[in-house]
Amino acid sequence: MTAWLITGGAGFIGANFARMAAARHAGPLVVLDALTYAGNVANIADLIEARRVQFHHGDICDAALVDRLFATYRFDCVVHFAAESHVDRSILGPQPFLRTNIGGTHVLLDAARRAWNGEAGRRFIHISTDEVFGDLEPGDPPFAERTPYRPSSPYAASKAAADHLVRVWQRTYGLPAIVINCGNNYGPWQFPEKLIPLMILNAVEGRELPVYGDGLQVRDWLHVTDHCRAVMAVVEKGEVGHTYLVGGDEPRTNLEVVSYICRAVDGALDRAPGTSEKLIRHVKDRPGHDRRYALDSSFLRGSLGWRPLEKLETALPALVRWYLDHKDWTDAVRSGAYRQYYERQYAER
Numbered sequence: 001m002t003a004w005l006i007t008g009g010a011g012f013i014g015a016n017f018a019r020m021a022a023a024r025h026a027g028p029l030v031v032l033d034a035l036t037y038a039g040n041v042a043n044i045a046d047l048i049e050a051r052r053v054q055f056h057h058g059d060i061c062d063a064a065l066v067d068r069l070f071a072t073y074r075f076d077c078v079v080h081f082a083a084e085s086h087v088d089r090s091i092l093g094p095q096p097f098l099r100t101n102i103g104g105t106h107v108l109l110d111a112a113r114r115a116w117n118g119e120a121g122r123r124f125i126h127i128s129t130d131e132v133f134g135d136l137e138p139g140d141p142p143f144a145e146r147t148p149y150r151p152s153s154p155y156a157a158s159k160a161a162a163d164h165l166v167r168v169w170q171r172t173y174g175l176p177a178i179v180i181n182c183g184n185n186y187g188p189w190q191f192p193e194k195l196i197p198l199m200i201l202n203a204v205e206g207r208e209l210p211v212y213g214d215g216l217q218v219r220d221w222l223h224v225t226d227h228c229r230a231v232m233a234v235v236e237k238g239e240v241g242h243t244y245l246v247g248g249d250e251p252r253t254n255l256e257v258v259s260y261i262c263r264a265v266d267g268a269l270d271r272a273p274g275t276s277e278k279l280i281r282h283v284k285d286r287p288g289h290d291r292r293y294a295l296d297s298s299f300l301r302g303s304l305g306w307r308p309l310e311k312l313e314t315a316l317p318a319l320v321r322w323y324l325d326h327k328d329w330t331d332a333v334r335s336g337a338y339r340q341y342y343e344r345q346y347a348e349r
């Protein structure tokens with residue numbers, strides 16, 4: 001029975017992955033999560049209760065704790081999601097991003113290297129982002145595995161540094177590591193500081209929808225379950241030393257995404273069409289804002305047979321319904337600290 005360590009498994013993507021792993025992997029699953037503002041044990045409470053997941057509240061920067069977990073569980077696989085993940089917060093204060101995303105990744109890499117000591121059959125899967133590549137001009141081809149790194153935000157720079165460490169540990173120390181660079185995820189349990197859940201909840205509550213700048217920035221959207229299926233395929237069949245890019249082939253401007261959300265919210269609440277669109281307000285742009293992302297996932301598709309199953313526009317009504325049905329959760333995660341952040345981020349825009 002092989003044991004897997006899932007770092008950041010109480011966050012958005014990590015919790016969705018833990019859920020998928022609990023259904024597909026027979027061995028022990030251990031979640032290590034520091035429960036920052038973005039982590040919430042409620043996201044996996046049912047898995048913990050059913051003893052499908054063993055939860056450890058702790059910090060990936062705590063080398064003694066990480067070593068202890070490796071000694072106790074003898075992990076065969078690490079799936080490393082834990083990170084500070086929000087670009088706007090990284091602009092307000094980069095330090096926690098450097099600490100967790102770079103320092104924490106280093107702690108995990110070293111612990112895995114020492115524990116595995118070259119033994120076969122191990123895997124370290126590092127979850128990264130397309131933001132490490134910077135942005136694209138309108139006619140540029142999509143990001144590919146060999147696109148040079150050109151990060152724009154403190155978040156992206158910290159993820160780029162972590163990716164470099166992972167590749168160095170693979171090449172120099174022989175750590176069986178794989179990097180996954182993914183585009184923008186959407187789906188249940190996403191913390192409502194990110195575009196899609198923030199716009200859903202604001203539209204539901206009749207509050208302004210703050211679109212940065214002209215709203216024509218393009219992101220490549222992917223449903224979180226499609227991302228998790230890609231991660232699962234890489235865990236099971238991915239080739240050590242490779243990089244896998246994961247995109248949904250769904251390039252959309254932010255204004256298009258917000259329009260879809262407005263339609264889905266008006267539909268769910270039986271409002272007159274166009275009601276929520278009136279809430280859109282263009283606000284001051286994000287500093288250093290990347291204009292366009294696009295990913296070429298052909299290596300993943302060709303080598304592992306993966307393809308995305310969801311489409312943004314058709315998935316959004318169900319997602320709106322999910323947020324409406326999880327009001328206790330959204331109220332809890334938007335407590336005092338969230339309100340302070342929201343005020344700081346949006347009041348002056």
Ligand code: NAD
Pocket residue numbers: 007008009010011012013014032033034035036037038039040058059060061080081082083084085086100104127128129130159181182183184185186191
């Ligand atoms: P998230 O912010 O929702 O969750 C991050 C989780 O990590 C939280 O549960 C948090 O408590 C935990 N964490 C933070 N610091 C920690 C520390 N020092 N020790 C232990 N746990 C800690 O993030 P997410 O959106 O689920 O992203 C997960 C990963 O996927 C990140 O590495 C992110 O860079 C990457 N990624 C995210 C997206 C996206 O669209 N959300 C896209 C591509 C890649």
Ligand code: DAU
Pocket residue numbers: 085086087088128129130131182183184185193194195196198210211212213215217219254286293
């Ligand atoms: O591309 C992958 C990345 O996607 C991940 O690595 C990050 O962890 C994740 O947060 C996400 O980063 P983005 O900056 O693209 O996501 P965000 O949801 O913050 O913003 C999406 C777009 O919407 C971006 O162009 C900024 C814009 N935006 C965002 C917010 C929160 C707005 O116009 N208004 C807003 O209020």
